[in-house]
Amino acid sequence: MKLYYTLIIILTGLPLALQAQSPLEKSIKRGSDLYEDFCVSCHMSYGQGIPNVYPPLAKSDFLMQNRKASIKAIKYGQTGEIVVNNKPYIGYMAPPGLSDDEIADVMNYITNTWGNKNTKMITEEEVSLVEK
Amino acid sequence: MRKSISLLTLILITCATCAQQTESEIKAESPVDFHYTTELIVPELNIPWGMAFLPDNSILITEKSGELILFKDNKKTIIQNPPNVYVRGQGGLLDIALHPDYENTGWIYMSYASSEDHEEGGNTALARAKLNNNTLVDFEVLYKAEPNTKKGQHWGSRISFDNDGHIYFSIGDRGNRDENPQDITKDGGKIYRLNDDGSIPSDNPFINTQNAKKAIYSYGHRNPQGMTKHPVTGAIYVNEHGPKGGDEINIIAKGKNYGWPVISYGINYNGTPFTDITEREGMEQPLFYWVPSIAPCGFVIVNSNFYPEWRGNFLVGSLKFQYLERLVVENNQVIKREKLFEHIGRVRNIKQAPNGYLYMAVEGQGIFKIIPNQN
Structure with a gap:
């Protein structure tokens, strides 16, 4: 009986363990560390931003519907007005100086956290093709 | 019943992991009977991190992206051969200051993120030219x-001179809170003091301490991005960013420990505590702390x-709340705070020029002159 349960645990745990090793999961983990360093002081711990100053990333329509523009903003910085969840933000975000693979990791993290979901993984190559 | 008990337990646990913070006693108010306006003097700048006023009234401006700009006769000129800057996170071309006897020496001092040496990453450098x-x-x-690191956080790095020809500059903890600020054998989380030629003053506090970085003047800092000399006492004052709450104003004294991260009025960005004490013997208390954080930058x-x-008042830029803060200080106590020019944008820098006017640098906009209205 004990053996039976052990087997069940191993068999159900195995795919989970393997899944945790997927490239997307690994990228999200790296992205989480980069987020804590480069993004958190403005966009905050739960991606909520600061009202009227820094736009939210959590459940952000801009982020989830404008994949290329979001990559571009991180790669080259963001100027001028953008509208996020029906609210305008007029600010300047300096390019944080991340490499293309790091931008992919951050994008995979922020598009898969705080209720956001994006199964189509962002790759270094995709970031490299985004032009100014 | 059981359900409500477990819910209650859950609530209790949640509350226990959230640190309680004491808000600043003095709150920032909107001014009444305000008779100052701003005039945009230098338009179209992105992150005007530092500025220095030359004797001919022209302005040297650093852009964080690495450009050094001379603004003269209403025209911007890009200066050639600027420092080789490593743009990463909060790092880039940072502060700029003139030698106190600039007219005779011609020296211009700059702080910047540098990847000099052979490792990848970078750290803060001070240079003159x-x-x-x-x-x-x-x-x-x-x-x-040293060493270089790919961390994007906390480079410092404001520059000030005292009345004795020393140069002071700050370097933040470089995102290594638990190793750098309390260790005087490591760079980061420090205020440094050098002679104007870069040599180390013979009376620096740790000059005889084995393995210490001899340029250190004080330690236990997080990320000072405001520094100024008191116009009357000549003492060096800094303001520094805390994490979530716990920004501080400190008067810099030789060899002192300002406590980061052992003591702090701040908590982690995610709301959890990293320390439960705000004071300890042998560690300095701030002159003032901000809870919530205003993200202070620039100081005059x-x-x-x-x-x-405003004579004797402290002016500090707020990056987070996008105003210029005026603090009225009596006997080293802040007794009043005001939000000037609310909604103007992220205030990166504030300086009083030799012509007596105040100039304020705002991200995404440029440099404003603060003008007292006539009548």
Whole structure:
């Protein structure tokens, strides 16, 4: 009986363990560390931003519907007005100086956290093709 | 019943992991009977991190992206041969200051993120150079913090001179809170003091301490991005970013420990605590702390005749709340705070120019002159 349960645990745990090793999961983990360093002081711990100053990333329509523009903003910085969840933000975000693979990791993290979901993984190559 | 008990337990646990913070006693108010306006003097700048006023009233401006700009006769000129800057996170081309005897020496001092050496990543550097035909010449690196790291956080790095020819500059903890600030054998989380030629003053506090970085003047700092000399006492004052809450104003004294991260009025960005004490013997208390954080940057203590009502007041930029904060200080106590020019944008820098006017640098906009209204 004990053996039976052990087997069940191993068999159900195995795919989970393997899944945790997927490239997307690994990228999200790296992205989480980069987020804590480069993004958190403005966009905050739960991606909520600061009202009227820094736009939210959590459940952000801009982020989830404008994949290329979001990559571009991180790669080259963001100027001028953008509208996020029906609210305008007029600010300047300096390019944080991340490499293309790091931008992919951050994008995979922020598009898969705080209720956001994006199964189509962002790759270094995709970031490299985004032009100014 | 059981359900409500477990819910209650859950609530209790949640509350226990959220640290309680005491808000600043003095709250920032909107001014009444305000008679100052701003005039945009230098338009179209992105992150005007530092500025220095030359004797001919032209302005040297650093852009974080690495450009050094000379604004003269209403025209911007890009200065050639600027420092080789490593743009990463909060790092880039940072502060700029003139030698107190600039007219005779010609020295211009700059702090910046540098990847000098052979490792990847970077750390804060201080250099000096002279300006000749819109080109920097005689460039010398005076200090370069080690080791290089790819962390994007907390480079410092404001520059000030005291009345005795020393140069002071700050380097933040470089995102290594638990190793750098409390260790005087490591760079980061420090205020440094050098002679104007980069040599180490013989009376620096740790000059005889084995393995210490001899340039250190004080330690236990997080990320000071405001520094100024008190116009009356000549003491060096800094303001520094806390994490979530716990920004501070400190008067810098020789060899002192300002406590980061052992003591702090701040908590982690995610709301969890990293320390439960705000004071300890042998560690300095701030002159003032901000809870919630305003994200202070730039610092001046006003002594110009153009602003008699503000004489002796502290002015500090707020990046987070996008105003200029005026703090009225009596006997080293903040007794009043005001939000000036609300919604103007992220205030990166504030300086009093030799002509007596205050100039404020705002991200995404440029440099504003603060003008007292007539009548």
